[in-house]
Amino acid sequence: MKEIRVHGRGGQGAVTLAELTALAAIKEGKYAQSLPSFGPERRGAPVQAFVRVSEDKPIKIRTEIHEPDVVVVLDPSLLQVMDVTSGLKDGGIIVINTDNTPEEMSNKLNSSKWRVSTVDATKIARETLGIPVANTTMLGAMVKLTGVVNLDSLVEPLKKRFGRMAEKNINTMKRAYDEVKAAGDQNIRGNGNAII
Numbered sequence: 001m002k003e004i005r006v007h008g009r010g011g012q013g014a015v016t017l018a019e020l021t022a023l024a025a026i027k028e029g030k031y032a033q034s035l036p037s038f039g040p041e042r043r044g045a046p047v048q049a050f051v052r053v054s055e056d057k058p059i060k061i062r063t064e065i066h067e068p069d070v071v072v073v074l075d076p077s078l079l080q081v082m083d084v085t086s087g088l089k090d091g092g093i094i095v096i097n098t099d100n101t102p103e104e105m106s107n108k109l110n111s112s113k114w115r116v117s118t119v120d121a122t123k124i125a126r127e128t129l130g131i132p133v134a135n136t137t138m139l140g141a142m143v144k145l146t147g148v149v150n151l152d153s154l155v156e157p158l159k160k161r162f163g164r165m166a167e168k169n170i171n172t173m174k175r176a177y178d179e180v181k182a183a184g185d186q187n188i189r190g191n192g193n194a195i196i
Helices: 014-027 076-080 102-109 121-128 135-146 151-179
Strands: 002-009 031-037 046-054 070-073 093-097 115-119
Touching: 002 014, 002 076, 002 135, 014 031, 014 046, 014 135, 014 151, 070 076, 070 135, 076 093, 093 102, 093 135, 102 115, 115 135, 121 135, 121 151, 135 151
Parallel strands: 002 070, 070 093, 093 115
Antiparallel strands: 002 046, 031 046
């Protein structure tokens, strides 16, 4: 089972990213769940969302994820206000929305025990969607790094979720899939050949 924790701020789409991942996994015949974690926070406050995907066994756990295999950070400012790497397994992946290189972010996190990847999701979203909401963009990067679902399996859930804006969201996802970078120039192959 792969466990993914998504960090964002209210209104950035962390919960939507988790839901779309779970829907795509279910479409592929896998077991999946997504859970949000937020209280009465206002727009812009830190939020978390969680995704579990199992290839062959039903998922019976219904709790927050404290030891993820993957951490997705939609807003790099969260690195200064919370420990987004808390519990991240050794060898786990962290993918951060930033214009910094993976090596720069690895140095900032002061750790060589995780595989750090970056993509400028905000820039991609602005150029493709016209707004800086990076959830579907980060979805593409996460899929490339983890192979948790196939990129094509996300098309239908995106169409249902975004309607007439679906095509632009699909394009942002595909662009991030192509542009994500990993520390040390790791060979990122995506879908089934991921580095996790």
